[in-house]
Structures are given as C-alpha cells and as structure tokens.
Amino acid sequence: xxxxxxxxxxxxxxxxxxxxxxxxxxxxxxxxxxxxxxxxxxxxxxxxxxxxxxxxxxxxxxxxxxxxxxxxxxxxxxxxxxxxxxxxxxxxxxxxxxxxxxxxxxxxxxxxxxxxxxxxxxxxxxxxxxxxxxxxxxxxxxxxxxxxxxxxxxxxxxxxxxxxxxxxxxxxxxxxxxxxxxxxxxxxxxxxxxxxxxxxxxxxxxxxxxxxxxxxxxxxxxxxxxxxxxxxxxxxxxxxxxxxxxxxxxxxxxxxxxxxxxxxxxxxxxxxxxxxxxxxxxxxxxxxxxxxxxxxxxxxxxxxxxxx
Amino acid sequence: xxxxxxxxxxxxxxxxxxxxxxxxxxxxxxxxxxxxxxxxxxxxxxxxxxxxxxxxxxxxxxxxxxxxxxxxxxxxxxxxxxxxxxxxxxxxxxxxxxxxxxxxxxxxxxxxxxxxxxxxxxxxxxxxxxxxxxxxxxxxxxxxxxxxxxxxxxxxxxxxxxxxxxxxxxxxxxxxxxxxxxxxxxxxxxxxxxxxxxxxxxxxxxxxxxxxxxxxxxxxxxxxxxxxxxxxxxxxxxxxxxxxxxxxxxxxxxxxxxxxxxxxxxxxxxxxxxxxxxxxxxxxxxxxxxxxxxxxxxxxxxxxxxxxxxxxxxxxxxxxxxxxxxxxxxxxxxxxxxxxxxxxxxxxxxxxxxxxxxxxxxxxxxxxxxxxxxxxxxxxxxxxxxxxxxxxxxxxxxxxxxxxxxxxxxxxxxxxxxxxxxxxxxxxxxxxxxxxxxxxxxxxxxxxxxxxxxxxxxxxxxxxxxxxxxxxxxxxxxxxxxxxxxxxxxxxxx
Numbered sequence: 001x002x003x004x005x006x007x008x009x010x011x012x013x014x015x016x017x018x019x020x021x022x023x024x025x026x027x028x029x030x031x032x033x034x035x036x037x038x039x040x041x042x043x044x045x046x047x048x049x050x051x052x053x054x055x056x057x058x059x060x061x062x063x064x065x066x067x068x069x070x071x072x073x074x075x076x077x078x079x080x081x082x083x084x085x086x087x088x089x090x091x092x093x094x095x096x097x098x099x100x101x102x103x104x105x106x107x108x109x110x111x112x113x114x115x116x117x118x119x120x121x122x123x124x125x126x127x128x129x130x131x132x133x134x135x136x137x138x139x140x141x142x143x144x145x146x147x148x149x150x151x152x153x154x155x156x157x158x159x160x161x162x163x164x165x166x167x168x169x170x171x172x173x174x175x176x177x178x179x180x181x182x183x184x185x186x187x188x189x190x191x192x193x194x195x196x197x198x199x200x201x202x203x204x205x206x207x208x209x210x211x212x213x214x215x216x217x218x219x220x221x222x223x224x225x226x227x228x229x230x231x232x233x234x235x236x237x238x239x240x241x242x243x244x245x246x247x248x249x250x251x252x253x254x255x256x257x258x259x260x261x262x263x264x265x266x267x268x269x270x271x272x273x274x275x276x277x278x279x280x281x282x283x284x285x286x287x288x289x290x291x292x293x294x295x296x297x298x299x300x301x302x303x304x305x306x307x308x
Numbered sequence: 309x310x311x312x313x314x315x316x317x318x319x320x321x322x323x324x325x326x327x328x329x330x331x332x333x334x335x336x337x338x339x340x341x342x343x344x345x346x347x348x349x350x351x352x353x354x355x356x357x358x359x360x361x362x363x364x365x366x367x368x369x370x371x372x373x374x375x376x377x378x379x380x381x382x383x384x385x386x387x388x389x390x391x392x393x394x395x396x397x398x399x400x401x402x403x404x405x406x407x408x409x410x411x412x413x414x415x416x417x418x419x420x421x422x423x424x425x426x427x428x429x430x431x432x433x434x435x436x437x438x439x440x441x442x443x444x445x446x447x448x449x450x451x452x453x454x455x456x457x458x459x460x461x462x463x464x465x466x467x468x469x470x471x472x473x474x475x476x477x478x479x480x481x482x483x484x485x486x487x488x489x490x491x492x493x494x495x496x497x498x499x500x501x502x503x504x505x506x507x508x509x510x511x512x513x514x515x516x517x518x519x520x521x522x523x524x525x526x527x528x529x530x531x532x533x534x535x536x537x538x539x540x541x542x543x544x545x546x547x548x549x550x551x552x553x554x555x556x557x558x559x560x561x562x563x564x565x566x567x568x569x570x571x572x573x574x575x576x577x578x579x580x581x582x583x584x585x586x587x588x589x590x591x592x593x594x595x596x597x598x599x600x601x602x603x604x605x606x607x608x609x610x611x612x613x614x615x616x617x618x619x620x621x622x623x624x625x626x627x628x629x630x631x632x633x634x635x636x637x638x639x640x641x642x643x644x645x646x647x648x649x650x651x652x653x654x655x656x657x658x659x660x661x662x663x664x665x666x667x668x669x670x671x672x673x674x675x676x677x678x679x680x681x682x683x684x685x686x687x688x689x690x691x692x693x694x695x696x697x698x699x700x701x702x703x704x705x706x707x708x709x710x711x712x713x714x715x716x717x718x719x720x721x722x723x724x725x726x727x728x729x730x731x732x733x734x735x736x737x738x739x740x741x742x743x744x745x746x747x748x749x750x751x752x753x754x755x756x757x758x759x760x761x762x763x764x765x766x767x768x769x770x771x772x773x774x775x776x777x778x779x780x781x782x783x784x785x786x787x788x789x790x791x792x793x794x795x796x797x798x799x800x801x802x
Contacts, residue, residue, distance in 0.1 A: 054432035056583040077435040088430035092345040093338070104334045105434040107327065149430070 003066060005030045005079075005157050005187045006051065011060035013046055020046040021211040024060070028204075030156070033183045035202035035219075036191040043211040044191040045085060048161045051189070052082040065156060078106060081155040085162050087146030091135035095126055095145055098134060099152055106153035116152050124148040124178060140171035144178070151182055158182060160190040164197060176201060195299075199223070207299075230264045230292045231272070232256075236285035247271070247278050262292075328440060335436075335444025339418070340451060349452065352410055356403075357459050363402045364463045367392040368470075389475040392467055393482065394551045399463055400482045404489060404547055411490065412514035414452060415497025416507040418445050419578070423505040428581070438578045442571055446498055453490035457483055477619030478553035485550025488563040492543065493518060495570035502577040518543070521566075529662040530719075539665040540605055554625035557615040561608035565601045572597035612679035627673055631773045635677045637780055642680040644749040645671065645757075648737055651689040651714050651725055652707075655744035655759055658766075659685055660720065670766055686734075688726035689714070690742045750779045 006028035013020050021043040028034050038044045049055035051062060053073050062069040064076040090098055099120060103113045121127045124144040129137065134145065143163065150158050163179065164172045179201060182188055192198050198205055198219075205222050207215035215222065238261065241253045249271040252264040265271045272289065279286040343349040371388055393399050422428040431441055461483065468474045493514075500513040525542025528534040543566070546559050576593045607613065618625045627635065647667065649659020657663060668683060675681055689711040705713075707728060715722040731737065735747065739756075746757040757775040759765050767775075778784060 049429070052429075052433035054429045054582060074435040074437070077433060080433060082429065082433040084426055084429040084433075086426040088425070088427040090338075090342060090427060091425070092342045097338075097341065101334070101338050102430065102434075104331065105431065105436055107331065107435050 003030075004028055005065055006189070007063040007066075008047075008051070009061045009063075011047070011050065011062065012058055013050060013055065014058045019211055021050075021208070024208075024211075024213055026206055026213065026216060028157070028187055028189060030187055031183070031185070032203040033179065033188045033190065033201050034204045034206065035198035036189060036206050036208060037193070037195065037198045038191070038208035039193055042208045044193075044208055045161055046211075047208065048082075048159050048189070048191060049084075052080050052159050053077050054082070054084070078153070079156045081150030081153065081158040083146045083150045083158075083160045083163060085165065087142055088149070089134045089142060089145060092133070094131050094133055095121070095137075096130040098145065099148060102149040103152050106155075108153050116154065120148040120152040123151065123181065125174075140167055140174065143167060143171070143175060147175070147178060147182070156186050158186060158188045160188065162191055162193070164192070164194075172197075229266060230262055232260070232288070232290050232292060233263055233275070233286065234260050234288035235279065236287055237283060239282060239284055243282070247274055249274070328437075331436065332440050332444045332447060335441060336447040336451065339445050339448035343414070343448065343452065348413060352413060353455065353459065356410060356456055359406065360399055360403060360460055360463055363397075363399045364392065364467070367398060368467075387475060388471045389467070389478060392471070393464065393479055394475075394553075399460065400486060400551055403460060404486060404551075407489060407493060408515060408518045410456075411493040411497050412500075412511040412518075415449060415494055415501055415514060416511035418449070418498050418501040419574070420501045420503075420505050420507050420510045423502075424507070432582050439575050442498070442574050442578065446495065446567075446571060449494040449498065450491060453487060453494060456490060457487050460486060473621075475553070475621055477621065478551075481553050481555050481617075481619040482551045484555065485547040488550075488560065489543075489547045492563045492566040495567040495574075496521075499570040499574045499577070502574045525665075529665065530660075532661075535661075535665060536606075537602060540602070540609065552625055553618060553620040555617040555619060557613075558609040562605060565605045565608075568604075569598055569601045572601075610679075611675040611681075614676070616676055625673075627677065627769060631769055632677055634773050634776050634780070635674055638678055638750060638776065640680070641751055642682055643678065643776075643779075644682045644684065646684040646686055646747045646749070647744070648686050648688065648731070648735065648747060649744050650692065650737075650742045651687060651711055651718070651720065652692045653743050655765070656687075656714075656718070658744050658759065659687060660718065661685065661687075661724075673769075674772070686726065686731075687720065687724055688728070688731035690728045690731060690737070692743075693741055748775055748779060753779050755779055 004027040006026070008024055008026045011024040012022050024043075024047060036044050036047065046055065050057045051064075053069055053076065056070070062076075065079050067076040067079075069076045090101070093101070096117065099117045100113060103116055104110075108116060118127075121130065124147050126141060126144050126148060129141065129145075134142065137145065147160070147163065150160065160179065164175050167175060176197070179188060179190060190201070199222075202219055205215065205217065205219055206213055207222075236259060238255075238259055241255075244250055244253045244261075244263065249265045249268075250263055251266050254262040254264075256262055263275070272291070275289070276286060278284070371391055391398065395401065419428075422431065464479050464483065468476060468479065496517050497510070497514045500517060501507075501510040503513065504510050521541065521543040523542075523544075524538045525544055526538075528538050540562070543562075546562055549556065549559055573594060576590070576597065580590050616626075626632070647659050649656050658667065664685060667685065671681060671683060689707060691707060711722060711725065714720075715725060726734070737745065740758065744759050748755050748757055755775050755778045757767055757772065759767065760771075
C-alpha cells in the first residue's frame with residue numbers, strides 16, 4: 001500500500017520548439033490532497049494533461065498505480081478522473097445523460113452505472129438537477145457536474161485543474177469543501193495559482209515555475225518560506241532611519257510617505273513586540289502595524305533563486 | 309490443453325470486441341442525441357424531404373402531361389422509372405448533385421465541437437481508444453444517412469406502386485449508390501472536422517474536398533502513372549453508374565476506400581493531437597494510409613478482378629448475349645487494340661493522352677467479358693484530305709510546320725508523336741485517310757475499327773461486334789456491287 005499512486009520520472013514536454021516542462025520528478029501518495037502551485041504558464045496544465053493521458057509527453061515516464069501510462073494507457077486511465085481547466089461538458093445533454101455517458105466512456109460495467117451516477121450526483125450536490133440541461137446550469141453547478149464526472153467511476157486518483165477558477169466566493173468555498181470530501185477516499189491533485197487556497201486544502205505542495213519543480217514538500221515546510229519578512233507601520237512621530245535600524249532584527253526601512261513606512265526584518269516575528277516597546281519608549285506614536293504576507297511571485301523568485 | 313488456452317483467448321477477445329462495440333455504439337448514440345437535440349438535424353431532414361417532394365411531383369406532372377398530349381399512342385416513352393427517378397432531371401440525380409450542400413452542415417461539428425469546447429480532453433483522458441471515438445461518430449453519421457435514404461425511399465415506394473412495371477432493381481441500386489455516396493461524404497466531413505476547432509471552416513473544407521474529388525479526374529491526364537491515380541480518385545460518375553443500374557465491385561470498393569482513407573486520416577490526426585511525434589512520423593502515417601488505400605483500389609479495378617451486377621430488368625448495361633458470345637469466342641488469346649491518332653485529324657482528341665481514361669472506359673463493357681484486351685495508343689502526324697480543316701486552313705504549309713503548330717496548340721510534346729516516315733514504316737493507314745482508327749490484332753489476324761461522323765462518333769456495340777467477327781473469320785465474304793444496267797463489275801471491297 002505504500003506504493004505511490006502516481007510516479008513521474010524525468011518528465012519533459014516540448015511544444016514544437018520550447019520546453020513547457022523539464023525534468024519533473026514527483027510521487028503522489030494514495031490519499032490526501034496534493035497542491036500544484038504555479039503562476040500562469042508555469043506548466044501546471046501541461047503536467048496535468050500528461051498525467052491524465054490527454055497529452056503524450058516528449059520524454060519521461062508516468063506510472064499510475066504502477067502502470068506505465070504510455071504502454072498501457074487504457075488500464076492506467078481507468079484509475080483517473082480528470083477535470084480540465086474548462087469543465088468538459090456537452091451542453092446539449094442533461095446532467096443524467098452526461099454522467100451516464102462519462103461512466104460508459106470509463107468502461108464501467110453497465111449494471112454498476114446507475115448506482116455510481118446516483119452517488120456522484122449526491123456527493124456533488126447536483127442530485128435534484130438530473131434532468132436539467134447542462135447549458136441551463138450556473139457556473140458553480142457546472143463545475144460541480146465537472147467534478148461529478150471526474151469521480152463517477154470511483155477512480156483512485158482525481159486530477160483537478162484550477163477547479164475554483166472563475167467562481168464567486170461562495171461557490172469557491174463550496175467547491176473547496178467538496179474537494180476535501182472527495183479526498184477522504186482517494187488521492188486528489190489540484191492546481192491553483194492562489195497561494196491561500198493551496199495552504200488551506202493541501203497536505204503536500206509541489207511548486208512549478210518555468211517548467212521545473214522548485215519546491216516539493218509538506219505544507220508545514222512550505223509555511224516556513226512564506227513567513228512574512230516585512231511590515232507596514234504607521235508612526236505619527238517617526239524617528240530617523242538609523243534609530244529604527246537599532247531595533248534588533250530590522251534590516252531595512254523604506255519611507256512610503258511621511259508617516260507610513262515599510263520595515264523589512266529577518267528572523268522571528270518577535271520583532272513586532274520589540275518594535276511596539278521601542279515605540280512606547282521613544283514616543284514614536286505607533287498607530288497601525290500589519291505584517292505583509294509575501295506575494296506569490298516573490299516566493300517563486302526566492303525559491304527559484306535558491307534552486308539555482 | 310493448447311486448444312483450451314486458445315479457446316479462452318478467443319472468448320476473452322470476443323468479450324473485448326463486445327465491449328468495444330458497446331462503447332462505439334454508446335458514443336454513436338450520444339452523438340445522434342446531440343445531433344437531434346440541435347435543430348440542425350431536423351431542419352436538414354425537412355428541407356431534404358421538401359426538395360425530394362418538389363422534384364418528384366414536378367417529374368410526375370411532366371409524365372402526366374406527356375401522357376395527356378400523346379393520347380392513345382403513348383409516344384416517346386422509354387421508361388417512366390428512368391424519367392422520374394434516374395434521369396438527368398430525376399429525383400436521384402437532383403438529390404445527389406445537391407448532397408454536398410447537406411453533408412458538410414451535418415459533419416462540421418462532429419469533432420470540431422469537441423476541440424472547441426474542450427470535451428476532447430474528456431475523451432483523451434478516458435480509457436477510450438481513438439478509433440472507438442472515430443467509429444462511434446462515423447456510425448452516428450451512417451445512421452443519419454440512413455434516415456436520408458429512408459426519405460428518398462418514401463418516394464421510391466410511392467413511385468414503385470404508381471408506375472406499371474417499375475424498374476425495382478434499378479431503383480434499389482440507385483438507393484445503394486446514394487447511400488454509398490453519403491457515406492463517402494460523411495467520412496470526408498468527419499476528417500475535416502478533426503482539423504479545426506472552427507465548425508464553419510470544417511464545413512468549407514468539406515465543400516472544397518468534395519470539389520477536389522470531383523475535379524481531380526481531369527487533372528494530369530497526360531502523365532501516364534499519375535493519370536491512373538487521379539482518374540481513380542475521381543468521385544464523379546461513380547454513383548451515376550449505379551443510377552444506371554450497374555453495380556460494379558470496383559465502384560463499391562472505391563467508396564469503401566474513400567471511407568477508409570478519411571477515417572484512417574481522422575484517427576491519426578486525433579492521435580497526433582495528444583502526441584508530439586516528429587513531423588516525419590506523422591507524414592509517413594498519413595502517406596501509408598493513402599498509399600495502402602490506393603493499392604487496394606488499384607487491385608480492385610484490375611479488369612479480371614471486377615465483379616458486375618446489372619440490376620436492370622433487360623440487362624441494358626451489359627453487352628447483348630450475342631455480342632457476349634462473340635467476345636467469348638475470342639478465347640484466351642489476347643486482343644490487342646492500338647489506336648492511331650493523327651495530330652492533324654479532327655478526331656485527334658480521342659487519341660490525346662489526356663483522354664486515355666475515357667478510351668479505356670469505352671472498352672470497359674468488353675473488358676468485363678474478356679480481361680486480356682490490351683489497349684494502346686499511338687500518336688503520329690500525316691497528311692489529311694484537303695476537305696479536312698487542317699488541309700483547308702493551312703494550305704501551303706509543310707506537314708512538319710503544321711505538326712509543330714498543332715502540337716503547340718494542343719499542348720502535346722512533338723517528341724511523342726511519330727513522323728509520317730515512322731508511322732508508314734509501322735502501318736499503312738492511307739486506306740483510312742489517316743483518320744483516327746483502332747487497329748485490332750488477334751492471333752495473326754487484324755482489322756480496323758473506325759470512328760464515324762455521326763452523333764455518337766464512337767463505334768457502337770454492333771460495329772465493334774462486327775470487327776470482332778471479322779477477326780474470327782478466316783475468309784471474309786466478298787461484297788459485290790451491281791453497277792450500271794447491263795454491265796457487271798466486281799470490286800473487292802473489304
């Protein structure tokens with residue numbers, strides 16, 4: 001059972017001339033959610049398409065459940081449910097017709113299809129929409145049907161490509177909890193360019209930048225990277241820069257306006273405490289203080305520079 | 309033990325194909341469902357029905373008018389079936405010539421819709437083989453085609469019950485031809501739909517491809533090997549023969565081959581969508597499909613290998629039994645037919661290399677009963693009677709100058725044309741006035757077969773049969789002409 005559900009070895013893919021992904025290695029455990037994080041165009045979708053057999057890689061090997069995707073695509077694909085970036089819906093069909101069709105495409109035995117479709121509908125909350133035409137559903141429900149088609153054949157691995165893209169905040173929350181539910185029984189990989197989403201959902205995180213994996217570890221390890229190292233401070237009576245630099249841990253001070261400044265620091269977050277104490281002591285009249293979360297781009301920069 | 313293993317393997321193979329078949333049918337059913345959920349399928353059916361109806365009733369009215377006018381004598385009728393259904397203005401002819409308008413509209417969305425909406429990824433990521441998708445889609449189209457055939461059948465049945473002694477066989481073979489043509493067009497449409505995510509572009513490409521297949525038979529007809537290929541690929545006239553009631557295995561194979569080519573290309577095109585193979589590999593695959601199909605087509609049209617089925621009541625597409633017998637009497641000895649075409653003659657176009665395929669087509673009815681008729685074509689230039697155009701128009705020019713001028717205008721390479729000296733060494737054609745003539749050789753005998761200055765130009769069955777008879781008779785009867793009142797002169801006239 002310890003064998004990973006997905007094993008990717010030295011995966012590279014080239015679109016005509018330029019490499020979209022290069023030398024990707026990863027393993028994905030049999031349960032839990034793995035987040036694939038990366039900015040737009042980093043290679044997330046390419047990786048996922050290859051993983052699901054929708055794209056044939058230029059180099060490297062993908063094993064699904066120990067089966068080589070290239071040699072036995074039919075067997076390997078049976079274990080996968082895939083939701084591409086745009087849900088692959090036939091808008092002229094009803095929800096039921098669509099899900100039955102998807103189940104048949106996954107080569108489910110006919111007598112099991114009824115139950116499987118029913119289950120998937122209940123799980124995704126589209127049970128009462130069975131006879132609705134897909135084109136009459138809202139974006140959030142379409143996404144749910146998209147997820148339903150990915151789990152209808154009870155695959156061991158579900159791959160979701162930016163599942164919350166284009167949804168409103170309420171729908172995003174719903175879809176997130178749905179993903180969590182699904183992951184209870186199987187491995188889920190999902191991609192996103194939103195850092196907080198990945199932090200919220202995943203146990204493990206793989207970060208892709210420029211077609212290469214720049215980070216792959218547990219979410220706890222990742223959080224260490226994301227720790228803030230700057231804060232916005234509003235002082236009614238700001239001192240000179242040199243004075244601020246005297247506070248232990250401060251590395252740099254930028255004045256944004258007369259009273260507003262950004263303070264960069266290193267080390268732990270106890271700096272906030274020290275800063276407040278110093279402000280009281282010297283009468284700097286601290287009004288506001290807030291930690292700045294590092295932007296994703298900076299983390300990417302940071303991580304890729306570390307890698308090099 | 310091995311027998312049992314083989315049995316187990318066979319049964320697992322059987323289950324596999326059963327599952328595959330089920331999946332293909334499932335895909336077909338879903339495709340049909342989508343088709344009929346959209347208004348286009350219904351709309352086309354209705355338009356088609358109306359078109360057939362207008363045509364049928366117009367022709368029926370014309371027949372009725374003629375009956376009324378001709379009164380008791382019922383003149384000018386050959387066959388009402390022919391008139392209403394199969395003739396140049398008949399239902400089938402009309403429907404087939406407008407078919408290229410219907411099919412692209414049906415097929416344009418087949419794959420391009422999937423490419424456009426991204427549902428192709430669902431298919432790619434499912435444990436479905438590409439050929440299952442393609443076959444599924446194609447079967448859906450075959451079923452819809454069948455619906456169109458049924459619509460035409462409504463009129464065929466109506467006509468069949470109304471017309472006395474209707475040519476049922478011809479109408480059935482016409483229906484078959486219609487269906488095969490539809491199937492071929494659908495395969496083309498399916499492939500075009502794989503090429504682009506824009507449905508309209510797919511439709512237009514299908515128009516263009518059908519157009520190319522209709523005109524390809526006329527291009528490069530002067531280049532020996534290519535001429536065979538392009539002429540074979542031409543879709544024009546293939547179904548027309550079935551309208552005339554003649555089903556030949558070569559024509560049926562042709563339609564199957566078109567389906568094979570375009571379905572094969574579709575499969576590889578879709579496969580290449582999920583691969584990044586070198587261009588060379590892809591190109592080789594496409595070429596292999598086309599080449600294997602052409603080879604198959606070539607084999608199927610070798611004279612001895614073609615089967616025929618004349619569905620007409622009176623076997624009007626076949627040589628008459630008497631002529632069949634004459635052809636049969638030639639036995640296994642090859643018959644060599646050499647056509648001599650004079651560049652300066654008005655019938656040179658019959659022997660122009662560009663019309664070699666029509667030359668062959670004219671001999672096809674005979675090839676059906678004797679497969680070793682060897683056809684040859686020789687071009688030369690020599691003098692023509694002054695009454696002929698070349699003689700009249702260009703008085704004073706030498707033969708060489710005339711030949712130069714004619715070869716340039718007719719776009720014929722003079723190097724392929726024999727000079728008067730060369731041709732005279734080969735054969736004496738002065739008795740034929742150097743007109744276009746075919747020289748028939750069989751065993752050690754030979755005779756000439758001429759073309760005529762009448763409407764048909766080409767010798768009819770009777771003339772050809774007579775020539776073949778001449779070959780078979782060791783001594784020809786002498787024909788005597790009585791001349792004058794009292795004197796009797798005998799001249800030898802062949």
